[in-house]
Amino acid sequence: MDINRIRVAAKERFAGVCRVCPVCNGVVCAGEVPGMGGLGTGTAFRHNIQALAECRLNLRTVHDVKKTDLSYRIFGVELAMPVICAAIGGIALNMNGAMTEEEYTQAVVSGCRQAGSIAMTGDGPNPLVFDAGMAAIGKEAGWGIPIMKPRETEKIVELAEQAAAAGCPAFGIDIDAAALVNMTNAGQPVGPKTIQELEYIKNRTTIPFIVKGIMTPDDAESCWQAGVDAIVVSNHGGRALDHTPGTAEVLPYIAEAVKGKMTVLVDGGIRSGADVLKMLALGADAVLLGRPLAIAAVGGGREGVEFVLNKYKAELSAAMTLTGTAQVSDVPVEILW
Template sequence: MDFNTIKTTAKEKFSGACRLCPVCNGVVCAGEVPGMGGLGTGAAFRHNVQALADCRLNLRTVHSVKNPDLSCRILGMELSLPIIAAAIGGIGLNMKGAMPEEEYTGAIVSGCRQAGTVGMTGDGPNRVVFDAGMDAIVKEQGRGIPIVKPRETNKVIELARQAADAGCPAFGMDIDAAALVNMTNAGQPVGPKTIQELEHIKNNTTIPFIVKGIMTPDDAEACWQAGVDAIVISNHGGRALDHTPGTAEVLPYIAEAVKGKMTVLVDGGIRSGADVLKMLALGADAVLLGRPLAIGAIGGGAAGVAFILNKFKAELSAAMTLTGTPQVSEVPVEILW
């Protein structure tokens, strides 16, 4: 298996839902929701990519770092690299039926396990989305993290308990889907959560609780006050609210507020191992990878997902060597220009 074969196969199966542009920056697919693009003008998607592009790495080669350590411990999980697959649900809707939901989630969860990390699975108005993810996780002995929509609090608790029973190491809620119209239209209302509601969810679950979709220090502080175990700095891939800043822009401020108090994850515009290193230098403990792994899954199944992750792993190792960074658990901001 090689990268060109994965891309060629994926492009054919996507049927235009993703053009596999030479630079995946949200320009061509702006406004294509459903689809792979960003909402409205697509500015939030573009800002994610541009914010990372604006970060520059200091090249250093006079040092003793020859074999950097990419392993890390996230929420009790030992990972071979600081990359987790982001949850992308509703493949039929967003990707023009490029792959059945069950096959897609299976590829993500299995491919991540093959590469020594873990994949997240999604949720949606059709129950098959959540169930397909849970089935894939069960097949991999609980090695996956289900992410649910910000449903009514008791429903979130019910699904979190289902995740715990399946042996999942954690569960999460993508609170940035708080205005998702298709959920409400399907009779499954979603919305923002108060600190008290987050605290109630945390107090009624037995596994670590992740809140995805945090973009300000005060929201991060609120999650910490509620006892949340981890946050994901995310603007939903630019698909929730137009004109937000890029995640790399807000990450340092949020990390300054809560780093060390809780696990800080981030997604948005990450296209290489060097981008991963930039996010770690800006304050993240690990990153979530979405669109690149969707291409891997559609183009090559579980093996395609593992291939993309190992490609990022090699790029990250090279970037660490060329910046004198010995381990991913301690990436100094000084590696950035």
């Protein structure tokens, strides 16, 4: 298996819903929601890519870093590197039926485990979306993190209890899906959460609680006040609100506000191991990959996901060597030019 074969197969199976462009930057697919593009003008998607591109790495080779340590521990789970698969649900709608929900979740959950990573699984108006993720996680003995829509608080608690019973190390909500019309139209209302509602969820659940979709320091502080264990700096891949800044732009301000108090994760436009290192230097503890692993799953199944993650691992190790960075747990901002 190689990356070109994965990409060719994925392009064929996507049948136009994703062109598998040489550079996945949101230009061609702007406005294609449902689909794989960014909302409206696609500006938020493109800002993710641009913000990372504007971060440059200092090449340093006169140092004593002979070996790099990529290992990372989160929620009691040991990972081979600080890279997690982001939750993507609604495969039939967003991926033109390129795979079934069950096939996709099994590919990412199992592929991640084989590569020493862990996958988040999704949620949607059709219970099949959440259930498929839980089934895939069950087959891997709890190795996965289910992410729910920002539903009514009691429903979130109910689903979180399912996750805990399945042995999941954590659960979360993608609060940036607060305006999803398809959820409300299906009789499953979603919306923003107050500090009190987040605190309610935290106090009635037994495994770590993640809130994904944080783009400002004050929202991050609110999550910390509510006792949330981790946040994901994310604009939902540019699919929630048009014209937001890129995640790499806001990450340093959010990290300054809450890093050390809670785990800070980030997604958005990460297309290489070097991009992973940039995000770590900007203040993230670990990163999430969305579209790159979706392409890997569609083009190569479980083996494709494992292959792409190992490719990121090799790129991250090389970037660390060439910037004099020994450990992913200690990436100084000074590696950025």
